[in-house]
Amino acid sequence: MPRVLLIEDDPSVREGVELGLRRRGHELRAVGTGEAGLAALGEFRPDLVLLDLMLPGMNGVQVCRRIRETSQLPVIMLTARGDDFDVVVGLEAGADDYIVKPARTEVIDARVRAVLRRIAVPAGRGGTETHGELTVDRAGLAVAKSGERLLLAPSELKLLLHLSASPEQVFSRQQLLEYVWEHSYHGDARLVDACVRRLRQKVEDVPGSPRYIQTVRGFGYRFGPLE
Amino acid sequence: MKLFAARFGLRTRLIAAFLFVAAVSAATTAALTYREARSAILQQAQDTAVSQFRDRVAAQGITIPLDRVWMREICLTLARQGTSHTWTVFAEYGNLRASSSDRTTSTVITPALRAAARGSAHGSFQRVVKNGKPWLTVGMPTLFDRGDGSQPTGLVLYAVMPLSSEEANVAAMVTAARDGALPALLVALVPALLAARSVLRPVRDLRRAAAGIGRGELDTRITVRGNDEIADLAWTFNESSTKLQESVDELRRAEERARRFASDVSHELRTPLAGMLAVTEVLDEDAGELRPDTAAAVRLISAETGKLATLVEDLMEISRFDARAADLHLDEVDVAETVRKTLQSRRWEGRVTTELADGVRAVLDPRRFDVVVANLVGNALRHGAEPVTLRVRTGRRDDGDRLVVEVRDSGPGIDEAVLPHIFDRFYKADAARTRSAGSGLGLAIAQENVRLHGGTVGAANTPGGGAVFTVDLPMGER
Secondary structure, eight states: OOOEEESSSOOHHHHHHHHHHHHTTHHHHHESSSHHHHHHHHHHOOOEEEEESHHHSSSSHHHHHHHHHHHOOOOOOOOOOOOHHHHHHHHTOSSSSSEEESSSSHHHHHHHHHHHHHHHHSSSSSEEEEETTEEEETTTTTTEEEEEEEOHHHHHHHHHHHHHHSSTTTEHHHHHHHIIIIIOSOOHHHHHHHHHHHHHHHHHHSSSSSSSSSEETTTTTOOOOOO | HHHHHSSOOOOHHHHHHHHHHHHHHHHHHHHHHHHHHHHHEEEEEEEHHHHHHHHHHHHHHOSSSOOOHEEEEEEHHHHHHSSSSSSSEEEEEETTESSSSSSSSOOSSSSSHHHHHHTTTTOOEEEOOOOOOEEEEEEEEEEOOSSSSSSEEEEEEEEEEEEEHHHHHHHHHHHHHHHHHHHHHHHHHHHHHHHHHHHHHHHHHHHHHHHHHHHHTTOOOOOOOOHHHHHHHHHHHHHHHHHHHHHHHHHHHHHHHHHEEEEEEHHHHHHHHHHHHHHHHHHHHHHHGGOOOHHHHHHHHHHHHHHHHHHHHHHHHHHHHHOOOOOOOOOOEEEHHHHHHHHHTOOOOGEEEEETTTTTTEEEEEEEEEEEEHHHHHHHHHSSSEEEEEEEEEEEEEEEEEEEEEEEESOOOOOOGGGGGHHHHHHHHTTTTOOOOSSSHHHHHHHHHHHHTTEEEEEEETSSEEEEEEEEOOOOOO
């Protein structure tokens, strides 16, 4: 039973989504403000946060950043605006996925489950492997750089695990989108790009000239080769 | 004149006109001066010569009968006395001829002069041009006084003198006039150029400003100099551009308002729809347990909510296109694979026959391409009839490789009157079918997406009766 925290200021959306997801077997807590959401994190201990982008007071982007500072809790943005700017801002703040309102419960449920699967299923074989200064623990789902553990969002972790499982193999954005985000339709390459940018911020020495996650122009991304 | 105007610029024409006027006035002045001066010079020479000759002739004592020797004597005497003019004197009396020169008769004296000289007691004169040389010929009858009046003696004396020195003076005058007129024409060039410049510079400014307005730089204005007609024109131009700018600004504001309104409405509709759409499944699932009437109502509201959500989504998309906020996120994709996924995700695989060229890779925005294919196929399935065929092939054109996607249906085709409007927003092909399953925006959105890729989309009827939609896109650089 996934525990979902819904942060949404509009009562009808809040109640609608709450009702729909409950019927699909989610345990739900719904709050109206970002502050109340952050407060509920401690006692409700959700598995995932559904976060509206436009909130009174503290907005969704700020809430997302606060969550990312301390935890690897999966976050899905619920946005009424599908414009590039909003989507990218939400993704850059560390969200794992985004859903444009209005959406059917079916869709929300599928996205929630997809994001949760990312951390539930370890990618590839177990054990610890070392790539340069990165230590990847596939069983323990942890990544450390120079012995220091990195705080990665679920999508970042899964992307890194997937790429590092086959070093030097080039993956197209579409392949990554399907594997990491499980989007069967033509989702958004922006998800991949935003996630790669965030991952680079955390694992690369110089994010501008990446060593681990390299861009192959016109094709996609690959892990290594590390010289 | 039109041809002239067409062939030469305003500057050339202005200068030509200026020079023409200058030349005409100079020529007229010179011609009039020349004529007056020439006649004055000749008249004076002639009057002097005639009166002098008359006096000399009168002073000669004539004794009759005359003989040749005496006549020659008189001729020589008169010729000698011609002080200011060197004249040759000829004498004619009956058949007797004498002269002061070697030849006894002159070739210059005309019969008209002879007749006139005989008839007039005061003599007569004539200017003659012989072999290109001007001559003055004077005929003077001699008289004798018999107490009761003067009687002609029958002896007529002629003086023939060249007017070459006078002619030389006149020629010098012509030369002077010509030499004066040419520099005058050259000097006239200067004001001509200045005038042309003063007219042409504002005209050039005006042209540049008009071109600026044409390019959409509506804040272009001209500096108004002076207060002549050209300045008036510049002022009018400025006034017009100000008015134009105001109108355009007002139109832009109105368009912006309309755009924002559509966007705001869509946005405001979204939030309540989000709540409604989230619970429609709940309604659908439980409808079976309700009374038939209630169940029907619940299913209806659920279906309508879904349509409304699609409509709002499409409206948002259209307003993004209108606001030019739609961006392309290009990626290199396998076209056949992409099309298959589009059909798969909408569970259309069984309803659409595909002819996909394998291994075709193109640079496009996968999300937008998905929308294009889905909207065309959806349109074919809804408004046409199955079987629907989807073909993907590549083509070559001068500007590079093209990707061609064709969607055919087996329906009745599209009414010819409807065909030009098929991509219009909310255009309903069948007026009676006021509410079709689609939002009426699908094809318009497909077209906008295709345009964003720099391609075209067209609709036509096949000879077999069905409709065919063809998308032609650039393949993009590899």
